[in-house]
Amino acid sequence: MNWYSNRGEKGLILLIRDKGFYRSFASLTLVIALQNLIAFGVNLADNMMLGTYSEVAMSGAAMANQIQFLLQQLAGGIGAGAVVIASQYWGKKQTRPMRRVFSVTFWFGLLISVIMGLAAFFAPQGLLSLLTNEPQVIDQGAQYMKIMAVSYPIFMVTQLLFSFLRSAETVRIGFWVSLSTLFVNVGLNYTLIYGHFGFPEMGARGAAIATLAARILELLIVLLYARFLDKKLKLRLRHFAKIEGSYLRDYFKTGLPLMLSSLSWGIAMSLQSAILGRLGGNAIAANAIAATLFQVIAVVAYASASASGVLVGKAVGTGDIPRVKQMSKTLQLLFVCIGIFSGAALFLARGFIVSIYHATPETDALARQLIAVLCVTVMFTSYQMSTLTGIVSGGGDTKFVLFNDLIFMWGIVLPISALSAFVFHWPLPVTFICLKADQVLKCFVARKSVVLHLKRCKMRAPSGSQMVFPKGVLQNNSFCNTPWSLWQPSFLLRILLQINKPHQTAFQPGDVLAFAAEQGA
Numbered sequence: 001m002n003w004y005s006n007r008g009e010k011g012l013i014l015l016i017r018d019k020g021f022y023r024s025f026a027s028l029t030l031v032i033a034l035q036n037l038i039a040f041g042v043n044l045a046d047n048m049m050l051g052t053y054s055e056v057a058m059s060g061a062a063m064a065n066q067i068q069f070l071l072q073q074l075a076g077g078i079g080a081g082a083v084v085i086a087s088q089y090w091g092k093k094q095t096r097p098m099r100r101v102f103s104v105t106f107w108f109g110l111l112i113s114v115i116m117g118l119a120a121f122f123a124p125q126g127l128l129s130l131l132t133n134e135p136q137v138i139d140q141g142a143q144y145m146k147i148m149a150v151s152y153p154i155f156m157v158t159q160l161l162f163s164f165l166r167s168a169e170t171v172r173i174g175f176w177v178s179l180s181t182l183f184v185n186v187g188l189n190y191t192l193i194y195g196h197f198g199f200p201e202m203g204a205r206g207a208a209i210a211t212l213a214a215r216i217l218e219l220l221i222v223l224l225y226a227r228f229l230d231k232k233l234k235l236r237l238r239h240f241a242k243i244e245g246s247y248l249r250d251y252f253k254t255g256l257p258l259m260l261s262s263l264s265w266g267i268a269m270s271l272q273s274a275i276l277g278r279l280g281g282n283a284i285a286a287n288a289i290a291a292t293l294f295q296v297i298a299v300v301a302y303a304s305a306s307a308s309g310v311l312v313g314k315a316v317g318t319g320d321i322p323r324v325k326q327m328s329k330t331l332q333l334l335f336v337c338i339g340i341f342s343g344a345a346l347f348l349a350r351g352f353i354v355s356i357y358h359a360t361p362e363t364d365a366l367a368r369q370l371i372a373v374l375c376v377t378v379m380f381t382s383y384q385m386s387t388l389t390g391i392v393s394g395g396g397d398t399k400f401v402l403f404n405d406l407i408f409m410w411g412i413v414l415p416i417s418a419l420s421a422f423v424f425h426w427p428l429p430v431t432f433i434c435l436k437a438d439q440v441l442k443c444f445v446a447r448k449s450v451v452l453h454l455k456r457c458k459m460r461a462p463s464g465s466q467m468v469f470p471k472g473v474l475q476n477n478s479f480c481n482t483p484w485s486l487w488q489p490s491f492l493l494r495i496l497l498q499i500n501k502p503h504q505t506a507f508q509p510g511d512v513l514a515f516a517a518e519q520g521a
Contacts, residue, residue: 016330021311025334028307029300031175032166036299038178040292042185042214043068046207047292049189051357055285057204058357060140062288063131066273067120068148068155070266071113075156077262078109079163080309080389081255086167087313095168095233100247102164102235105255106157113156120149131270132277132284140204147208151215158219161226166310168232177221185214258389261402268409272435275421276428283428285359286366293353294374297346301382304331304338308390328391328450332383335390339382347375369429377436384442392449404445408438 016022043065050058082105086098120127124142132138162174191199192206202209226235276287308331315324350371354364388401417434420426 015333016326021327021330024311025304025307025331028310029303031172032306033299033303035162035174035178036303037296038175038182040295040299041178041182042211044292044296045182045186045189046211047288048356049186049193050204050207051289051359053193053203054140055357055359055363056136056281057140057207058288059134059137059281059284060128060142061144061204061207062141062284062291063128063137063273063277064124064141064145064148066131066270067116067127067145068152070263070270071116071152071155072159073262073266073269074112074116074259075109075159077259078105078112078156078255079160080262080306081105081251081258082160083163083167083306083309084258084313085250085255086164087310088316090168091314091316097247098164098167098233099235101251102160104248104251105160105163108251109156109160110153113153117149117152120145120152124149131274134277134281134284137277137281137284144204144208147205147212151212154212154215154219158215158222161222164233164235165222165226165230166306167313170230170232173222173225173230177218177225180221181214181218184217185210188213257399257402261405264402264405264409268405268414271414272417275417275431275435279421279428279431282360282363282366285363286370286428287432289354289357289359289363289367290370290374293349293371294346294378297342297349298378298381300338301335301342301378301386304335304382305386305390308386312391331391332387332450335383335386336379338386339379342382343375343379346371346378350375366428370432373429373432373436377439380439380443384439384446387446387450388442392446400449404442404449408442408445412441413438 046061046065047058050061082101086101089095089097089101124145125138128138128141128145132141165173188210189207191197192202192210195201195206199206226233273287276283308327312324312327312331315327350368354367354371357364357367359367388404392400413435416437417431420431420434
């Protein structure tokens with residue numbers, strides 16, 4: 001396969017011209033995006049159908065779904081750690097180690113989801129009181145959360161299975177499973193929320209029961225597929241039982257930072273909801289409308305990050321770092337294009353979506369203002385999130401993403417937003433801008449991080465041969481074999497200092513791999 005377009009006098013031209021790469025990226029991104037869109041559609045269906053039923057019920061479900069969002073972030077982080085490792089094995093077509101990696105993630109994820117489910121089932125009011133002080137919202141949210149808590153382990157196992165299959169470039173099953181469960185969820189929502197076909201009118205409780213039924217169906221289908229139809233990984237029940245120490249160590253070395261980063265992000269998002277949740281019922285409802293629409297529109301950006309993680313991890317597994325460098329340049333340009341497209345789509349859809357809700361005029365106006373902010377920030381989210389979680393994490397450098405999130409979210413965004421809301425009492429849109437400021441700031445760090453990580457990359461594939469990994473793939477096959485000092489907060493500070501040097505030109509998200517051309521790597 002011709003990954004390198006041609007060579008100039010100074011080295012490689014950095015944009016990939018091979019059509020196979022773009023087909024692979026487009027195929028993975030499209031299928032993952034459709035799967036995520038339909039998965040978000042389950043929450044969207046709850047949100048919109050409850051919004052036409054009662055604004056208070058919608059707000060309660062939205063608050064309860066903050067715990068579900070935290071679970072989703074953990075499932076994504078745990079699964080992403082598995083994909084980073086397993087996709088490198090897939091690059092070598094070694095499926096036995098992939099199953100060992102899945103066993104580790106399965107038990108780890110199941111334990112966390114059971115703990116969260118027990119907390120949500122036995123103390124829903126206590127959890128919701130951390131997010132809002134509106135009694136009616138807490139009451140509706142508790143009814144919803146108590147039922148949803150049962151689905152937490154089911155959801156976790158399903159998402160980990162999807163991640164495991166995705167590491168072997170099997171993604172279409174996720175789309176069809178999610179599509180079938182969406183129809184089930186919408187049908188049961190219509191029946192149980194409003195009390196049709198002889199069923200009682202259950203409101204928020206009906207939406208939760210419908211979602212639980214959809215989650216159960218989702219798990220059953222993916223289990224049957226993995227057992228009887230998948231011909232790549234051939235997963236069996238016995239593969240769940242054994243955990244080998246070397247794979248456990250590898251997973252915690254690479255997967256744990258991703259999980260902690262997702263956990264940090266999930267908690268920070270919950271705290272953001274808690275800040276908005278104390279600004280009144282209209283703020284809660286407006287944020288619920290804006291956030292749900294944003295999640296649906298941003299699925300392509302999130303999918304491109306997942307797709308690039310698989311492709312980069314597979315390339316690293318083959319030991320071809322020059323190809324990884326060239327892929328990184330091309331992918332970043334694609335991320336910018338996807339961000340612009342997502343912002344435009346969000347702007348065009350805002351009026352129609354908001355009009356569907358039976359919201360008060362004040363809530364309607366606030367929702368439109370928040371969506372206008374998201375139309376801008378989604379462009380930056382597409383670049384920085386996909387670059388950091390797709391290219392950098394996909395290549396095995398996961399600790400950097402963790403420190404990056406900790407510094408920006410906990411050191412900058414949350415303190416400034418709390419001051420905006422509770423000390424200066426600035427308007428809701430201004431506080432919302434503060435909450436989303438990190439999406440812009442992270443772009444500069446994402447640009448510099450790829451350059452510096454690749455400059456420190458030590459691994460090269462032996463000429464005319466393939467790399468042979470020892471037991472524990474990450475021992476000799478990380479994206480950039482860098483010292484621990486690279487992951488310290490001081491590294492982030494050095495990036496920020498370099499951004500502000502006088503000789504730096506204007507921000508150009510795609511211009512990140514000049515090193516490869518200079519070296520002719």
